[in-house]
Each structure stands twice: as structure tokens, then as C-alpha cells.
Amino acid sequence: MTRDDALIMDVPAKVDPHPYASHAFDILLVPLSRPDLGEIRIGEDLFAIGRGEAPFAAYPTDATSVLSRRHARIFSEDGAVYVADLGSKNGTHVNGAVVAQQPAALRDGDELSFGAELSYRVKLYPRAPVQQTGLVACLTPMRQDVGLQPIVITGFPFLVSKADDTFARYRDAYPHQVNYLSRRHAHLYLKGGAPWIEDLGSTNGTFVNGARLGDHAVRVEAGDVLAFGGTHFVYRLDIARHEDGDATATRSITASRPHAVSAAVSPPGAPADVPPPIEEDLDKTTFVGAADSFLDIFCVDYAARQEDEVNLEPMPDASHAAQAGAHASPARKPGRTALMCAEIARTLGLRDRAQANRAMKWTVAVVVALGLVGGGLYWRSAPDRSLERLMADHEYARAAEVADEYLARHPSDPKYQAIGTEAMLDAYVPGWIDKLRAKDFVGAETTLAHMRGTSRHNTDARALIDELAWVGSVSRFAAERGGDDARIRLYRDEGDIRRLLAHWEQDAKAHQRALDRIANTVPVFAETYAGTLSALRKLQNDDAVYLGAIERLNASIATELGREQPEALQSMLAEYRDKYPRLAGLDATEADLKQYIALIQALRNRMVGPLAAQMAAVHFSTPPFRAAYDKLAAEKLPAASIAEHYLAATQAWARGEGEAAIGALGKIEAGPWSEELAQDIAHKRQVLDQYAALPRARGTAGYEDQLLALHAMLDPDGDAWYVRAIDGDVNAIREAALRRANLLLNRAATAWRQYRNNGLIGGEQRLEAGVSAKFRAQAKLLADAQADARQGLRIYAQLKADEISQWSKVRDDIQAEVDLQRRSLNDLRMVLDPAVLKAKLALVGEPSPTATVAASPGGRR
Known part of the structure; x- marks a missing residue:
């Protein structure tokens, strides 16, 4: 018994002509995220989801931006409804759960989401099953010289797969042609009672009448020519319909054809010159009576694609298929050599021996000429023999060099490009993979540079080297940040992630075909390839979740710093710390925010000394804060020269060199800050004069009051030297103090108490165009209360009195009201006249000391 006569699968399977007869549904998708898009009603067993599919192609671009071209499929099978993701960029979710490599069942009420912004509520409505006339499709081989069998299909969908016996039976005779097919290559299914065909992302493509299928399924008609993976598996489609009763069939068998099927395959009105495809040999026809499962058809398996072999032969077109069918003949014809010899004899008139003798001399001449031509051809084919010998001896590196030398003279020779590429991959890729595994990324890049040097004239090889460089970049990025699941480093990883994804998304299918080709040539690359695809998927998830969050954070930082309201960012950073645990670098952002808040508070209070100290101390480590500080320094902060001179004067004052400090301040040309500078000089002059008068007043009746007055005037931070200088004298008059x-x-x-009894300063008083008498009186009560409380508690603190705790609350309440009034007035700076705002701020009291002199660690920015 021959292989073609053998029983391939002998287990009978009961074929239900209407497998959904007991359960059938109408599917309704009710939009949740975009109600304006309208409902989608699905009445077919298979429905395509993609941005180019109906009805999504008619939606606004912002609604379909989350969809991939081949995003997902919804299908009904065995009384259930499923959704399958086709490896989309933004993913598919059912009730929040990711649909990955296996389809997920859908139930009434489920929430179905595509990406993060397009979601639907699933509604299932039972309906009566539709009784359809049975359809028989026959695929007749267009080539009769390769031993292909016709295929009679009565069960749909039908999966074209190199793993199925329908095509796998030819593996021994044509191993490469079978390997040009993918495990899930294409499928033929019924839609509206008509046959449709869809390519499933195969490596070498599916062709209808010479046109390669893209992302969409197409309807096929009787007489169409279908090709799978190249020019070998090419078939003409014939269609017929019949009422199918209760039949028993097997998935794929080789047996005598029943008479009923014979009648069914010959459609009415078929052309006389196109006989039924299985009339010639009933014992060599493949019958497919059991339908494949959509659950298997739409099961995504990236690793399986690495087994496909890339077909470098010219792809089929309509004329090629037609010619193959027209010229093929089962009868044996005379060989080409015999025909040529006969034609030569007739041309030369060699009909008898005499004529042959006369032609002998010419024959000798012809033989000599042929010898010379043959020698030339032998010499010209020397590079071919040399390259073949090197490949046979596994001297791949030298073979790559020989091929590149030949391509330097003949740059467009496809044969030498292909052989040179194969040799280059075999020679260097295994060692390059070893360096990647050892995390020797510098060595891996050196290997790629050497590969480029040996393939300078081979454009085919250079394209694959670029793909290897991208794989190496993905591996290096993952290793340097601690693995695929490591935390994303803020302001460090975003650019690398976007660059790696941009390369892949530029032409994902072309990149995948190139990497598949490398894996087919160098099998050890398959593991690295699978790891890269896994890392790619995680990078895509990080892009969708974390990089989007970082963009929103940067936008908020720019907005709030531009409004000079950095305090609003404190709650947002706390929320990000809880919501995005894999986001690293928020500590540096919070440290920059703390410095910026202190700087802005000093700027609001127009205190040049604390502001100059802040300018000298700040050091911003994150890009948005550096940019905001540069803009603030250019527009609102004192010039750098003013800040430096002011800082030098402040340092002299802190050393007790009062006259030197006042002299240095007097030389500063402060411009917009001249008024604040004058107030500071006046304060320092008053302190210096009273401090100089103390020794002369010692022992007099007014000495104690003069000492305490000076003590009350001093700022604990700005005038710290003078505070320490009079500490002993103040302690000596403890009782009086x-x-x-x-x-x-x-x-x-x-x-x-009087301020509160009169009523706090309200918004209507702050909004007044001028300074009213009521505002002035209330502000004076508040400012006096603040000054007295501060001075009294300062004396208590200096003398370490026990009563200090009972007055602290009073001071804190007063200070809180002062800070509230100052914030409220600053919020009105876009409404009030600047002079009026300045006058009101001067009346309501001083800001909290921590708001103006808080310093941040770090050196000069």
C-alpha cells in the first residue's frame, strides 16, 4: 500500500450539519466609553475588530487610535461566544482581565475593552438557528507535475496548516515547500452563506488571483486561484451547494469518493473544458468533512512562527498560476535534448552517411568551439564552486568574505547575496548570542561591527545586521535597568523605551519576517528571539501605562510651576507614589519641589537676603524643575550679580562685620529690588547703632529697656551674630526681661482678641481697590499682635522660661491668620494694582520664618 493509498486518520467523527442548531445568539455591543459611537449588532459567526474594519473605519480617529489593524476577533462556536486577541499593541480585556494567547469566553453583561479607551457592554440574545444549504468547496491543484491532491471541503472553517495531514503529507517530497506554510497560515470560512478567506499573519502570505491578502478577509468566487506560501500550493476554487443530510466523515482521509460528492462538486453550468477536479483519480482526493475550531485558528503562538521558512522565490501572480495550469500535462513528452538534436540534424541536411562525412570537419570545429566556450563557462563558475566548497566545509566566515568580494563587482547578484547572508549569520550569530547571554554588550557590538565590515557590499546582510543590533539594544536595556520587570527610572528610561518601540512599529511585519529568517538560518537564535518578543510586549505595556502617566505628570509640573503654585504638586506626587509603584525617581522630584516651594515663598515675600541665600543653595536634578528655574531666573529673580554681592554682604553681617556689610549693600545697583535693598540697609543700620550704644548705656536707668528693645528688633536667623552677642546681657536682667x-x-x-471680635479681614476687604480705614485698622491689630507675640516668646525662649508652652498656641494662631491673609492677597495679584497689593501685604504682618529662610541641601546651581 502506498502512502497516497494509506488511511491517514481512521477515527470517524459525527458531523453535525448545523453545529449551532441548539444554541445561537445575536451579539450586541453597547458602547460604554463612547456612547456617541452607537451600538454594534453581530449576526455572523465571525466578526473582525480592527481600525480598518467596519464599522470602526467610519469612527473618528481619536476613538480608534487604540485599535491595531488586526486587533481581535469575536466568534460563536458550540453554543458559546468568544473573543480572541490577535497580538494587538494595546491589548483586549474582558472584565479587566487580559486576553492573551488563548481566546476568552464572553457572557451576557461582560465588559469588553479594546485598549484603555474603547469599551463595550456585551449583550447576548438567543435566536432561532438559521438553516443553510450545504456548501462544497473543491481546491483543484493548478500544477499537475508535483503530485498534489484535490481537496474537497464540506466542513467550515477550514484551516490551512503545515501541521495538518492535508499538507504535511508532502513533507518528505517537498520539505521546503511545506515549511513555507505556517502552522496557522489561512482559513476558509462561511459568511452570509458565501466562502471567505483570511490570512492569519503567515510568514509567506496568502494570494488570491495573484494579489497578496492584507489585514482584511476577502470573499472568493468559483474560478478564483488561491496560493499559499508561494507557487507550489496553488489551487483553483470550485463551489457547489447541496442539501447535506446526516453524514459521517473524518477530518482528513484518502479514500474512494462517494457518488453523492461527485455530483456535488460539478457545479451547474461549469465550462466544458474544466472537468470536475476529482474525476481523473478517485483514489487520490482529500476529503475534509469536519470543521476546524475557531478556538484553534485564533490561538496566537509567536514561537511557532519561528519554525516557518522564508520563501525567497518570486511570489505567485495571476498569470503565473494560469500558465501553470494551462501548460501542465500528465503525458510524457520527448526530452529537450532529443528535440534539439533532431532539429539540428534537419537543419544541417544529415540524411545519409555521405552527407555525414562531409560534415565531419565542421563537427570537429564545432567541438573545439564548444570546448572553448565550456572552458570559459567553467572559469566563470569558479567562484560558485569555491563558495560552495567553503560552505560545505563550514568555513562560513571565509565564505562571507568571498561572497562580499564578488558582490563588490556584481552588487545586484541575488544568489551571492543570499549565500553571503547565510554564511555571515552562521559564522557570527552563535558567538554574538553567547556575548549577549554573558551580558558582554560591548563585545556583542564589536561582533556586529565586524559583521558589517565583512558585508559592506551585501545589502541583504546589512539589513539583518540592523535587526540584530535592535535585538541587542533590547537585551542591553533590560539588563541595565535590572530585568524586564524592573522599575522605570523617571527621566532616564522614557527615551530608550520610545526609541526601541519606534523601530519595531515602523514596520512590525517586516522586522518579524527578518528575525524569522535569522532564526531559520541559525536555530540557536530562536530562544533569543522569543525572549526579545516577550521583552517587546512588556515595553509596549510600559509605554501604555507608565509613559502615559509620566507625560501627564510632566504636563502638570509645567503648568503649576508656570502659575507659580508649586504647592499644588505635593498631593499629585503622593498619589503617583501610591498608584505607580514601578515608577522610580519620585524622591528626586519631591526634593526639587521642596526647594522650589522655598524659592517661590521667598520671591513672594520680596526678601532679598533669604532669596539670595536660596539662589545660592538650590540644585535641581530633574529636567522640568531646571527649565522652570531658568525661566524664573531670567524673568523675575534678581540678577546673578546682585545675588552674589548680596550674599557676600550677608556673610559679612553674619561675621559681625556690620559696617562692611552695609557698605557692600550700598554699592549694589538693585534696579527693581532697590526698595527692598533700602529697607534691609535701614534695618542693619538701626541694629548696628543700637548695638554700639549699649556699652554707653550700661548702668543707666534705661539700660534694660534699651537692651530688650534691641533684642526685640533682631531676627533670630538673619541677625544671629548680634543675638548671640547680647545673650549674656539679656540673661543678666532675667527678672526685668x-x-x-x-x-x-x-x-x-x-x-x-480685639481683631477677632471686630471680624476677620474678609475677601471683600482684600478685593478693595484701595486701602480702606477698616482694613488698615484690622491689619494693624493683627500685625501688632504678631510682633508682640514673637518678641515675648523670643525672650521666654532665650531665658528658658517655663511659661513658654501656654503662649505658643496664641502665637501659632496669630501666625496662621497672617499666613492666610498673605496667601489670599497673593492669589489676587492678577486682579489688584501692584502698589495696592504691596501696601496691603506690608500691613498684615510678616510671613512665617520657615516660609522665607528654609534652605535646601546642595551646592550652587
């Missing part, structure tokens, strides 16, 4: 402190604190409490 405590009485003074009690007087000040009681006066502060009285003013604070």
Missing part, C-alpha cells in the same frame, strides 16, 4: 515678655504677650493676646 520676664516682666517685659509678659507685658508683650498679654498685649498680643488683647490685640488678637
